[in-house]
Amino acid sequence: xxxxxxxxxxxxxxxxxxxxxxxxxxxxxxxxxxxxxxxxxxxxxxxxxxxxxxxxxxxxxxxxxxxxxxxxxxxxxxxxxxxxxxxxxxxxxxxxxxxxxxxxxxxxxxxxxxxxxxxxxxxxxxxxxxxxxxxxxxxxxxxxxxxxxxxxxxxxxxxxxxxxxxxxxxxxxxxxxxxxxxxxxxxxxxxxxxxxxxxxxxxxxxxxxxxxxxxxxxxxxxxxxxxxxxxxxxxxxxxxxxxxxxxxxxxxxxxxxxxxxxxxxxxxxxxxxxxxxxxxxxxxxxxxxxxxxxxx
Amino acid sequence: xxxxxxxxxxxxxxxxxxxxxxxxxxxxxxxxxxxxxxxxxxxxxxxxxxxxxxxxxxxxxxxxxxxxxxxxxxxxxxxxxxxxxxxxxxxxxxxxxxxxxxxxxxxxxxxxxxxxxxxxxxxxxxxxxxxxxxxxxxxxxxxxxxxxxxxxxxxxxxxxxxxxxxxxxxxxxxxxxxxxxxxxxxxxxxxxxxxxxxxxxxxxxxxxxxxxxxxxxxxxxxxxxxxxxxxxxxxxxxxxxxxxxxxxxxxxxxxxxxxxxxxxxxxxxxxxxxxxxxxxxxxxxxxxxxxxxxxxxxxxxxxxxxxxxxxxxxxxxxxxxxxxxxxxxxxxxxxxxxxxxxxxxxxxxxxxxxxxxxxxxxxxxxxxxxxxxxxxxxxxxxxxxxxxxxxxxxxxxxxxxxxxxxxxxxxxxxxxxxxxxxxxxxxxxxxxxxxxxxxxxxxxxxxxxxxxxxxxxxxxxxxxxxxxxxxxxxxxxxxxxxxxxxxxxxxxxxxxxxxxxxxxxxxxxxxxxxxxxxxxxxxxxxxxxxxxxxxxxxxxxxxxxxxxxxxxxxxxxxxxxxxxxxxxxxxxxxxxxxxxxxxxxxxxxxxxxxxxxxxxxxxxxx
Numbered sequence: 001x002x003x004x005x006x007x008x009x010x011x012x013x014x015x016x017x018x019x020x021x022x023x024x025x026x027x028x029x030x031x032x033x034x035x036x037x038x039x040x041x042x043x044x045x046x047x048x049x050x051x052x053x054x055x056x057x058x059x060x061x062x063x064x065x066x067x068x069x070x071x072x073x074x075x076x077x078x079x080x081x082x083x084x085x086x087x088x089x090x091x092x093x094x095x096x097x098x099x100x101x102x103x104x105x106x107x108x109x110x111x112x113x114x115x116x117x118x119x120x121x122x123x124x125x126x127x128x129x130x131x132x133x134x135x136x137x138x139x140x141x142x143x144x145x146x147x148x149x150x151x152x153x154x155x156x157x158x159x160x161x162x163x164x165x166x167x168x169x170x171x172x173x174x175x176x177x178x179x180x181x182x183x184x185x186x187x188x189x190x191x192x193x194x195x196x197x198x199x200x201x202x203x204x205x206x207x208x209x210x211x212x213x214x215x216x217x218x219x220x221x222x223x224x225x226x227x228x229x230x231x232x233x234x235x236x237x238x239x240x241x242x243x244x245x246x247x248x249x250x251x252x253x254x255x256x257x258x259x260x261x262x263x264x265x266x267x268x269x270x271x272x273x274x275x276x277x278x279x280x281x282x283x284x285x286x287x288x289x290x291x292x293x294x295x296x
Numbered sequence: 297x298x299x300x301x302x303x304x305x306x307x308x309x310x311x312x313x314x315x316x317x318x319x320x321x322x323x324x325x326x327x328x329x330x331x332x333x334x335x336x337x338x339x340x341x342x343x344x345x346x347x348x349x350x351x352x353x354x355x356x357x358x359x360x361x362x363x364x365x366x367x368x369x370x371x372x373x374x375x376x377x378x379x380x381x382x383x384x385x386x387x388x389x390x391x392x393x394x395x396x397x398x399x400x401x402x403x404x405x406x407x408x409x410x411x412x413x414x415x416x417x418x419x420x421x422x423x424x425x426x427x428x429x430x431x432x433x434x435x436x437x438x439x440x441x442x443x444x445x446x447x448x449x450x451x452x453x454x455x456x457x458x459x460x461x462x463x464x465x466x467x468x469x470x471x472x473x474x475x476x477x478x479x480x481x482x483x484x485x486x487x488x489x490x491x492x493x494x495x496x497x498x499x500x501x502x503x504x505x506x507x508x509x510x511x512x513x514x515x516x517x518x519x520x521x522x523x524x525x526x527x528x529x530x531x532x533x534x535x536x537x538x539x540x541x542x543x544x545x546x547x548x549x550x551x552x553x554x555x556x557x558x559x560x561x562x563x564x565x566x567x568x569x570x571x572x573x574x575x576x577x578x579x580x581x582x583x584x585x586x587x588x589x590x591x592x593x594x595x596x597x598x599x600x601x602x603x604x605x606x607x608x609x610x611x612x613x614x615x616x617x618x619x620x621x622x623x624x625x626x627x628x629x630x631x632x633x634x635x636x637x638x639x640x641x642x643x644x645x646x647x648x649x650x651x652x653x654x655x656x657x658x659x660x661x662x663x664x665x666x667x668x669x670x671x672x673x674x675x676x677x678x679x680x681x682x683x684x685x686x687x688x689x690x691x692x693x694x695x696x697x698x699x700x701x702x703x704x705x706x707x708x709x710x711x712x713x714x715x716x717x718x719x720x721x722x723x724x725x726x727x728x729x730x731x732x733x734x735x736x737x738x739x740x741x742x743x744x745x746x747x748x749x750x751x752x753x754x755x756x757x758x759x760x761x762x763x764x765x766x767x768x769x770x771x772x773x774x775x776x777x778x779x780x781x782x783x784x785x786x787x788x789x790x791x792x793x794x795x796x797x798x799x800x801x802x803x804x805x806x807x808x809x810x811x812x813x814x815x816x817x818x819x820x821x822x823x824x825x826x827x828x829x830x831x832x833x834x835x836x837x838x839x840x841x842x843x844x845x846x847x848x849x850x851x852x853x854x855x856x857x858x859x860x861x862x863x864x865x866x867x868x869x870x871x872x873x874x875x876x877x878x879x880x881x882x883x884x885x886x887x888x889x890x891x892x893x894x895x896x897x898x899x900x901x902x
Contacts, residue, residue: 041777042768048406049775051484052799052807053791058482059806095398096549104549163587247582249550257396262768 018286022279026272033271034072034079034264043262044070046092065092069264079268088269093261094254098269101254109243109250113235116173120231123174124181132189133208133216143182151179155241169246176238177231188223192216225288229281236274386557386575387895389874391599391887392582397553400544401535402525403476406484409581411790412884416555416577418525419539419562421450421469422518426880426888429688429792431518435464435526435539435562445513445836447497448521452504457560459543462531466500471529473498473508485523488796489514490833515833515841516793523791541572541891553579563891572891592618592869598895599877599886600869604741605673608867618869621675624686625866625881626792628679629667629745630858631733631784635811635818639778644727649781649810653712655856659698661705661756662749667862671744675867679860681849682800686866686881687792690842692849698860705756721757730759734773735784737764745861746784774809783809790883794832794845801829801848810857821855873898 037043044066049059069075079089088098127143130136150158155176162172192198198215202208217224236252243252251270258266397409402418405411421436433439436450456464476486477496489496489510497509514520531537536544541563542555555577563571580597582588589607591597593614603611603619612619633649634641648654664678677685680695706716713724721729733749735742746762753760765773773780790796799805803814803822817823825848832844852858866881875894879886887893 040768042766042770042772045768045771045776047767047771048484049771050807051406052797053484053488054482054799055487055490056806057479058484058487061482094396101549108550163584166590245584247584247587249548249581253550260766260768 015287018283022276022283025279026275029275030079030268030272031072031076034076034268037262037264037267038069038072038075040262043264045262066264075264076268079265089265091258091263091266093258093263093266098266101266102251102269102273105249105251105254108248109236109239109252112169112173112239112243112248112250112252113232115170116177116238117228117231117235119171119174120177120181120235123178124185128182128186128189129212132186132193133212140186147179147182150175151183155238156245159242159245163246169242169248172242172246173235173238176242177234180234181227181231184227185224188220188227189216192220195219222285222288226282226285229285232281233274233278236277386573388576388578389574389599389887389890389893389895390578390580390597391601392580392588392597393553394583394585394602396550396581400547403472403481403483403485403527403535405523405525408883412887413544413553413555413579414525415540415884416542416887416890417538417540417544417558419456419464420522420524420526421452422521424519424522424792424882426882426884427878429882431522435469436521439518441517441836442507443509445515445517446511447507447509448517449507450505452506453562454504456539456562458528458531458533458537458539459558459560460531460533460537461560462528462537464526464528464539465503466506467503468526468529469506470498470500472524472527473506475527476524485520488520488523488791489517490795490798513834513836515795515835516838519791519793542577545576550581552581555579561891565892573894574890577890592871595871595873598871598874601885603867603869605671605675605867608675608869609673611869615869617872620868620870620879622866622868622879622881622885624677624684624863626684626686626789627866628684628787628863629742629784629861630679630787631749631782631861632810632858633782634778634780635857636778637811637818639780641781644723644725645731645781648723648729648731651712652855653708654714655859657705657708657712657756658753658758659856659859660701660708661758662698662752662859662861663700664698664861665700666752667745667748670748671741672862672864675865676862677865679863681853681860682787682797682858683794683845683849684789684863686863687789689838690792690794690845692846694846695849695853698853702752702755709756716757719757720759728759729757730761731781732761732763733782733784734763734765734770734780736767736770738766742784742786749784775806775812792882794829794848798829798833801825819855821851825851872896 044063046062046065048054048062054062068078082089088102090097091101094101127139127147131140131143153161155172158175159169159172162175163169193202193211193216195215198211201211201215239250240252240255242248243250244256247253254266255270257263258270393409393412395407395409397413398407399405399410400413400417402414405414419435421434422439423432423434424430425432433453435453435456437453438451440449441447442449450469452464452466452469458464473496475481476483477489490512495511497507499507499509501507510517526539527535528537538544538558539562541558541561543558544553545556546552546554548554557572557575561571565571565573580591585604585607588597588600589611592600592611600607600611608619608621633655635646635649637646639646668674668676668678678697680697681692683691685691685693709716709721714729715722723729733746735746737743743762743764746760750760750762770783770785774783774785799807800809802808803811803817803826806812808814811818811822814822817826828844828848828851832841832848835841835844866879866885868879868886870877870879870886873896875896876889876892877886878889880888882888
């Protein structure tokens with residue numbers, strides 16, 4: 001066996017294992033979600049039960065409508081069977097097929113997340129690069145203070161604050177992500193710019209701009225890609241609270257409503273979906289790291 | 297004709313609802329000739345019926361003249377189509393729904409948003425006038441109760457068509473009633489008839505006559521038809537074909553519902569102009585009331601319903617002409633104690649809650665005036681009983697108000713064996729009186745009420761612990777596990793008639809919250825309420841029914857199973873650009889007369 005073939009085989013095995021891990025995580029996450037929702041107080045109940053007009057038979061019918069969800073294992077197995085047949089299930093609380101709900105709401109969330117992530121990265125770069133590369137102590141202090149303040153506020157708090165100021169929801173996502181990205185980015189940049197040959201170049205009077213791309217960012221690209229993957233997860237987490245507060249009809253709002261209504265099928269779909277997206281983005285980062293390192 | 301229609305289609309507006317409005321108009325232009333008698337055709341001036349075109353053209357005329365006449369006739373027909381659709385520049389009315397509508401099927405409506413859409417889109421046989429609270433003919437021109445209250449016979453309005461031009465007839469009413477009473481549907485509207493799953497006999501002796509016969513008498517049967525939206529038995533659009541002033545043109549889930557003017561709506565104003573006056577209604581799905589306020593102030597919205605007192609006062613300061621306090625609504629806040637023997641509570645606590653003196657004492661210890669003043673900023677009234685003064689016929693004006701009197705509260709507690717010692721109340725077995733109250737988290741008014749009750753009860757030595765839960769958890773506690781001590785929630789009477797509250801007052805009912813699903817009445821007064829409710833339910837004479845229900849209200853006031861706290865005022869905001877607005881305390885408040893609403897010229901042109 002040649003070295004190349006051995007390398008390819010090892011990569012394939014690693015990829016296979018990673019995919020299996022992703023599948024197992026998504027499976028376990030979905031089951032955990034189903035179990036937690038099933039045993040949460042208020043599961044299987046509907047506000048219709050307080051409707052005084054409903055007869056006893058109708059009230060019993062409302063209760064019976066959740067019978068198939070009472071055993072989480074049985075529900076979960078049946079749900080996967082339906083998923084393979086192309087049916088994601090039906091949301092009783094919103095009275096619509098889940099596939100339709102996802103199709104209707106995904107664009108709003110994607111838009112919010114993409115703009116939010118882009119905004120957060122721009123802010124993080126704008127604050128961290130000059131602070132590290134030009135060693136601007138005041139800027140570093142101000143940006144650390146700002147990121148510390150925003151990091152100490154929950155996503156919902158930032159959303160309410162900015163909402164009252166009439167600021168777009170995209171900026172809310174950006175501001176929620178900013179402190180996390182800023183801290184990490186600054187550390188990565190500090191690490192990269194502290195390497196001996198970079199320090200030597202700066203000592204010899206070389207300007208920081210030419211060094212930034214080739215000697216700071218490129219060597220740190222593996223960490224930066226991992227950070228992009230993490231920011232996707234963080235952005236979705238922020239979107240849940242922001243969409244709920246700002247009445248944005250996206251997946252975050254759907255998750256919020258489904259949680260309030262104990263809508264088991266919707267919550268399982270969202271959990272599996274988020275687990276897959278998170279794991280896949282991490283996988284991309286993991287796979288790209290050795291490749292990028294070997295190139296640098 | 298088809299080529300002509302296609303051209304007009306291409307020239308129509310870009311918005312989907314506009315296209316659909318026009319398409320419906322064109323469909324109507326074709327269908328009345330084939331399906332509806334000529335008298336169904338819109339009465340607008342300038343209508344030229346194809347039949348008259350055919351007879352007026354002399355066969356001996358030259359082909360050029362004939363072509364000219366046909367072209368002229370087609371143009372006139374097109375003009376009449378525009379007139380038939382009432383294409384007046386009525387503009388777009390905009391307001392918010394506070395939750396996602398769960399259905400557009402008028403028979404399955406159970407939530408507030410769907411109910412509002414049903415009101416604006418569905419045609420009903422009889423309408424309850426939201427201002428006078430009297431019944432008015434709608435799709436039924438007349439009706440009479442027959443078979444000793446077991447049935448009702450309707451005479452239907454003629455020459456009426458659904459929004460897609462399908463004609464309306466008795467068959468549609470029969471189809472609707474058959475669908476409504478399908479036992480698998482479990483529609484709240486059907487349950488209101490208390491038909492008990494037994495077969496409802498539906499007869500259509502003529503195209504404009506329908507008779508319904510129920511197995512048992514139905515009290516106040518006529519008013520129930522205000523909730524029954526008539527479906528078309530023939531329309532390809534099924535339940536989306538409407539007989540109301542508007543039809544659902546577009547639904548963007550989570551975002552908005554667009555309604556368009558029904559070109560076939562039967563109602564006309566005094567000048568003979570076809571209603572409604574507004575072309576479209578845009579309903580934004582928005583839960584955030586602060587954002588709604590901002591948009592209302594910007595002029596993006598024309599109406600705000602069920603405004604909170606805080607927002608009302610903010611708006612009053614900035615736009616005093618826009619806000620209206622309509623007085624007591626049908627919504628009240630109340631609390632009750634868990635008296636169920638099945639509740640997992642200590643026996644001594646059950647004894648407290650089952651004690652009439654204890655309940656009356658706590659009622660006397662709560663300062664309702666303060667609740668109105670501090671929580672509702674004066675936009676509420678102390679509640680006296682289960683029926684709000686807004687319900688003009690059924691309100692019992694003879695009920696005594698619950699006075700705030702801590703001394704009387706302590707006296708009543710003393711009579712029941714309680715004693716106050718060092719600022720702490722103890723029962724006869726020396727248990728310190730302490731209990732919890734559950735309410736739904738996120739409802740600021742309720743959270744404040746709970747805190748104020750906590751302070752009031754502290755003054756008579758009772759420690760109250762406030763527990764805020766999400767709504768699903770509360771439903772679980774009060775209807776399934778019964779693991780709670782007392783509960784603070786709101787009450788909304790959707791229906792004015794107390795027959796709709798049967799499942800609250802009957803001791804065997806599941807919504808008999810303080811002690812649900814009793815095999816036999818636990819107390820003599822509950823047995824008496826059962827008897828009175830059954831009696832009013834089988835009585836047809838409204839005055840006698842009122843006397844029975846007055847007695848129920850008196851018993852409730854004396855026994856205090858529910859502590860009625862406050863009746864909230866109906867607060868609305870109406871943009872000055874909206875004309876003919878006459879908001880009512882009954883839902884849908886500001887749009888109950890939507891067909892008469894009009895926008896000022898400047899706003900309508902936008």
